[in-house]
Amino acid sequence: MENIIRIAVQKSGRLSDDSLSLIKECGIKFYNGTGKLKSTSTNFPIEFLFLRDDDIPGYVADGVADLGIVGENELVEKDKDVNVLKKLGFSKCRLSLAIPKSESYTGIDYFEGKNIATSYPKILGDYLQSKKISAAIHEISGSVEIAPSIGLAEGICDIVSSGSTLMMNGLKEVEEIFKSEAVLIANKDLSEEKVSIVDKLLFRMNAVQTGKSNKYILLNAPNDSLDKIVSIIPGMRSPTILPLAQKGWSSVHAVISEDQFWENIEGLRAAGAEGILVVPIEKMVL
Numbered sequence: 001m002e003n004i005i006r007i008a009v010q011k012s013g014r015l016s017d018d019s020l021s022l023i024k025e026c027g028i029k030f031y032n033g034t035g036k037l038k039s040t041s042t043n044f045p046i047e048f049l050f051l052r053d054d055d056i057p058g059y060v061a062d063g064v065a066d067l068g069i070v071g072e073n074e075l076v077e078k079d080k081d082v083n084v085l086k087k088l089g090f091s092k093c094r095l096s097l098a099i100p101k102s103e104s105y106t107g108i109d110y111f112e113g114k115n116i117a118t119s120y121p122k123i124l125g126d127y128l129q130s131k132k133i134s135a136a137i138h139e140i141s142g143s144v145e146i147a148p149s150i151g152l153a154e155g156i157c158d159i160v161s162s163g164s165t166l167m168m169n170g171l172k173e174v175e176e177i178f179k180s181e182a183v184l185i186a187n188k189d190l191s192e193e194k195v196s197i198v199d200k201l202l203f204r205m206n207a208v209q210t211g212k213s214n215k216y217i218l219l220n221a222p223n224d225s226l227d228k229i230v231s232i233i234p235g236m237r238s239p240t241i242l243p244l245a246q247k248g249w250s251s252v253h254a255v256i257s258e259d260q261f262w263e264n265i266e267g268l269r270a271a272g273a274e275g276i277l278v279v280p281i282e283k284m285v286l
């Protein structure tokens with residue numbers, strides 16, 4: 001089928017909710033009831049495959065799926081030849097080495113000759129090789145944090161986000177070896193027709209992403225402080241200034257990044273801005 005693309009997304013887990021929300025925010029409608037493993041959109045030429053995340057890089061490399069959403073950790077571990085089209089900004093985590101809290105850590109040499117349990121033998125193996133450390137890697141598929149307490153290994157290498165799983169299992173993080181977030185991947189040999197559908201999807205994803213990282217700001221200010229205020233808030237082009245019913249006052253509207261807002265709020269108030277409103281932007285096309 002050339003006039004429809006297939007995207008592989010995680011069936012259920014740490015990637016699935018944000019993957020499906022992003023697609024919905026792109027205005028793409030589909031049904032994903034419990035247990036449904038395949039679904040076709042009713043308003044965009046796209047079909048969904050709901051899979052285990054481990055299988056997504058391989059399906060995309062083989063062309064079973066044209067696109068996939070997967071964590072960079074899983075993509076690098078599976079070592080498949082695909083194009084990374086976009087970082088998606090969610091499911092951010094890191095792969096780290098951890099050891100029992102009671103141990104004193106002496107640096108990466110600590111792991112020389114030790115046993116390390118992990119679900120990421122390739123990433124860990126490459127890292128240890130780059131540090132010239134020789135250790136025995138024990139591959140296990142889940143609940144890695146339990147390994148030291150049951151005598152399977154002296155250390156582990158696993159996903160860390162808040163660090164609470166490590167803490168609950170009496171472990172401490174000693175080396176961060178890989179940073180990860182969700183990415184959109186594509187098969188390397190897509191037909192021209194499929195590329196043009198993928199481009200439409202990317203256009204929508206970019207609009208959603210740009211919208212999320214910016215805010216629409218509205219404020220009131222006396223006319224004699226407008227120059228100062230305008231110099232503080234650089235808008236997409238330049239801010240819109242509208243007269244208020246109250247003489248000598250104006251309303252200033254602009255688009256700014258979230259970071260800029262927090263950096264400049266004090267300056268805006270000091271310059272005389274009042275009634276400052278910050279409104280989320282759903283989509284933004286530059």
Ligand SMILES: Nc1ncnc2c1ncn2[C@@H]1O[C@H](COP(=O)(O)OP(=O)(O)OP(=O)(O)O)[C@@H](O)[C@H]1O
Nearest residue numbers: 010013014015052053054071074091092093159161
């Ligand atoms: N605690 C976390 N915080 C943020 N992102 C995470 C976290 N844990 C995992 N991830 C990211 O989400 C991806 C999927 O994690 P999840 O735990 O759902 O995987 P899984 O159990 O292997 O799922 P599956 O059943 O699909 O194989 C990971 O590969 C990683 O990129």
Ligand SMILES: O=P(O)(O)OC[C@H]1O[C@H](OP(=O)(O)OP(=O)(O)O)[C@H](O)[C@@H]1O
Nearest residue numbers: 014142143159160161162163164165166
């Ligand atoms: O640093 P933290 O915030 O505690 O997150 C890290 C944990 O999150 C993931 O597991 P998840 O909770 O998804 O469970 P699962 O791997 O058993 O599905 C990962 O495998 C870690 O165990």
Ligand SMILES: [Mg+2]
Nearest residue numbers: 052053054055
């Ligand atoms: Mg998995």
